[in-house]
Amino acid sequence: MSKLLFKEIRLSGSGGQGLILGGIILAKAAVIDGNRVTQTQSYGPESRGGYSRADVIISSEEINFPEAIRQDILLSLTQEACDKYVLDLKNGGILIVDTTFVKHIAVQAPNTYELAFTDIAQQELGTQLVTNILSISFLVRISGIVNEKSFEKAIRESVKPAFLDLNLKAMKLGFSLASKEMKLRGNNEEIEVEGK
Amino acid sequence: MARNSQKPELVLMQGNEAVAAGALAAGCDYFAGYPITPSTEIAEILAEELPKRGHTFIQMEDEIASIAAIIGASLAGAKSLTATSGPGFSLMQEGIGFAKITETPCVVVNVQRSGPSTGLPTSPAQGEIMQSRWGSHGDSPAIVLYPASVKESYALTIRAFNLAEKYRTCVILLMDEVIGHMREAISLPDISEIKIINRIKPTVPANWYKHYDENQKYLSPLASYGEGYRFHVTGLAHDQHGFPTNKPTEAGAMMERLEKKIVHNIRDLVQIESYMMEDANIAIFAAGIMARAAKAAVKIARAEGLKVGLLRPLTIWPFPDDAVRKMLKNVEYVVVPELNQGQFLHELRRLVKSTTDSKLIGFQRVNGTLITPTEILQKIKDVL
Numbered sequence: 001m002s003k004l005l006f007k008e009i010r011l012s013g014s015g016g017q018g019l020i021l022g023g024i025i026l027a028k029a030a031v032i033d034g035n036r037v038t039q040t041q042s043y044g045p046e047s048r049g050g051y052s053r054a055d056v057i058i059s060s061e062e063i064n065f066p067e068a069i070r071q072d073i074l075l076s077l078t079q080e081a082c083d084k085y086v087l088d089l090k091n092g093g094i095l096i097v098d099t100t101f102v103k104h105i106a107v108q109a110p111n112t113y114e115l116a117f118t119d120i121a122q123q124e125l126g127t128q129l130v131t132n133i134l135s136i137s138f139l140v141r142i143s144g145i146v147n148e149k150s151f152e153k154a155i156r157e158s159v160k161p162a163f164l165d166l167n168l169k170a171m172k173l174g175f176s177l178a179s180k181e182m183k184l185r186g187n188n189e190e191i192e193v194e195g196k
Numbered sequence: 197m198a199r200n201s202q203k204p205e206l207v208l209m210q211g212n213e214a215v216a217a218g219a220l221a222a223g224c225d226y227f228a229g230y231p232i233t234p235s236t237e238i239a240e241i242l243a244e245e246l247p248k249r250g251h252t253f254i255q256m257e258d259e260i261a262s263i264a265a266i267i268g269a270s271l272a273g274a275k276s277l278t279a280t281s282g283p284g285f286s287l288m289q290e291g292i293g294f295a296k297i298t299e300t301p302c303v304v305v306n307v308q309r310s311g312p313s314t315g316l317p318t319s320p321a322q323g324e325i326m327q328s329r330w331g332s333h334g335d336s337p338a339i340v341l342y343p344a345s346v347k348e349s350y351a352l353t354i355r356a357f358n359l360a361e362k363y364r365t366c367v368i369l370l371m372d373e374v375i376g377h378m379r380e381a382i383s384l385p386d387i388s389e390i391k392i393i394n395r396i397k398p399t400v401p402a403n404w405y406k407h408y409d410e411n412q413k414y415l416s417p418l419a420s421y422g423e424g425y426r427f428h429v430t431g432l433a434h435d436q437h438g439f440p441t442n443k444p445t446e447a448g449a450m451m452e453r454l455e456k457k458i459v460h461n462i463r464d465l466v467q468i469e470s471y472m473m474e475d476a477n478i479a480i481f482a483a484g485i486m487a488r489a490a491k492a493a494v495k496i497a498r499a500e501g502l503k504v505g506l507l508r509p510l511t512i513w514p515f516p517d518d519a520v521r522k523m524l525k526n527v528e529y530v531v532v533p534e535l536n537q538g539q540f541l542h543e544l545r546r547l548v549k550s551t552t553d554s555k556l557i558g559f560q561r562v563n564g565t566l567i568t569p570t571e572i573l574q575k576i577k578d579v580l
Contacts, residue, residue: 043318
């Protein structure tokens with residue numbers, strides 16, 4: 001019998017970084033893969049600047065509690081978010097931080113990836129607006145949590161047509177950054193995920 | 197792992213989106229409201245969808261006007277809806293009472309957030325369990341439905357309209373912020389497969405029509421304004437034609453009908469989910485998002501060999517007395533996790549025979565965060 005899939009993913013940062021849209025895209029991709037999914041969020045009253053987080057749970061079975069309280073994967077795009085949630089990361093979980101804003105990680109997790117996503121987006125793509133897709137694409141390739149084709153389809157369904165090319169470029173860049181990281185680490189880091 | 201390929205297409209949808217979709221499927225053709233987080237998406241979607249279908253969406257100046265507008269629209273034949281959150285729900289209470297005494301079908305959605313007053317916007321709470329029952333002054337039974345998933349938000353919205361039409365009353369759909377904003381994949385049923393109940397229309401000549409026909413009990417036919425039937429609508433106690441009365445016999449008969457149309461139809465109104473209760477010696481009683489946390493806790497407990505079950509009301513009012521009594525009889529303890537200061541616990545106490553009975557274990561939180569499955573499990577272990 002195949003192993004059950006149950007993964008909790010938290011995308012954390014501040015309002016305006018596009019994490020909730022990112023969570024929706026990740027959730028859509030999981031649905032395309034044929035898995036169960038819940039996507040929840042929590043954010044402050046401000047549309048920009050306050051805390052923001054999107055949780056996605058992907059499972060082969062019914063999902064009861066929809067908040068990612070013990071994360072398999074944590075993405076933190078701000079210092080505050082990283083400080084707040086890093087202790088909730090599961091043993092062996094994947095931590096991905098944006099070093100443009102995260103300067104210090106309270107607990108060193110073994111599977112930590114530190115990249116300056118916001119700076120990279122600005123330099124390579126000319127805008128910070130796609131930091132969400134860049135970093136989540138990185139997350140997708142590192143973790144294999146959803147099928148990459150499903151993920152691309154979900155992006156196509158979710159972003160405004162005028163921004164599609166830019167987002168697809170960000171996706172490809174995110175994938176290639178992840179491939180480089182995996183090569184550097186001898187490709188041992190990809191976690192086993194079924195249902196791809 | 198892959199889902200059954202014969203199933204219809206799954207769409208990722210928010211609870212609030214599912215409410216809007218359910219309302220349209222039920223035949224809602226009028227929405228009046230004042231947007232408020234965390235219910236705003238319902239108004240936002242219907243503002244687009246209703247006009248496309250030639251129906252009416254009105255953004256009112258406040259929630260008092262909103263409830264008044266949907267009552268008026270219903271009297272003119274519409275299947276009407278409003279959606280709000282705590283602060284707006286408080287303002288609507290007088291109007292809800294008016295809808296009940298005038299036996300006017302309508303649906304009010306309250307996506308709860310932390311209170312009192314404007315409280316914690318976007319944070320979850322279950323603070324209106326009692327307000328949804330007793331919020332309006334005077335005695336008036338309530339029908340209140342409480343979904344725990346996106347799929348159920350869709351189904352219970354349709355049911356809310358059906359019950360409003362059938363029982364000629366204001367039905368409340370009470371939601372958790374987490375459910376309203378949560379996205380899940382659901383497949384929408386074919387519209388033709390959905391059972392829709394519409395109010396019974398009078399067939400008698402206009403001068404024979406009674407707006408509240410005591411011979412017809414609660415299934416009294418309902419004419420709309422503009423159809424040639426003349427009737428009077430007032431919030432005062434009224435006779436069968438709707439005209440104000442101070443006669444104790446007529447006022448008493450009116451109050452009796454309002455009560456009996458609910459309490460005599462408990463079986464039609466009450467819906468509960470019973471999960472792993474057959475051999476349980478500890479039960480969790482919870483609704484909405486807390487029932488989801490509870491179900492996760494039951495699964496962990498069962499894996500550890502603990503006989504824990506869950507009783508979840510989908511209809512919270514009228515209260516599922518029989519199911520609760522049965523649960524109280526069969527288990528040693530009932531744990532009641534809720535995002536308020538003990539509103540369900542209070543109602544459960546009513547059904548405990550002895551006041552010294554310590555079967556009920558409350559578990560409450562009102563800081564804007566959820567009680568987690570692990571915490572519920574710990575609570576269970578603490579009482580064992």
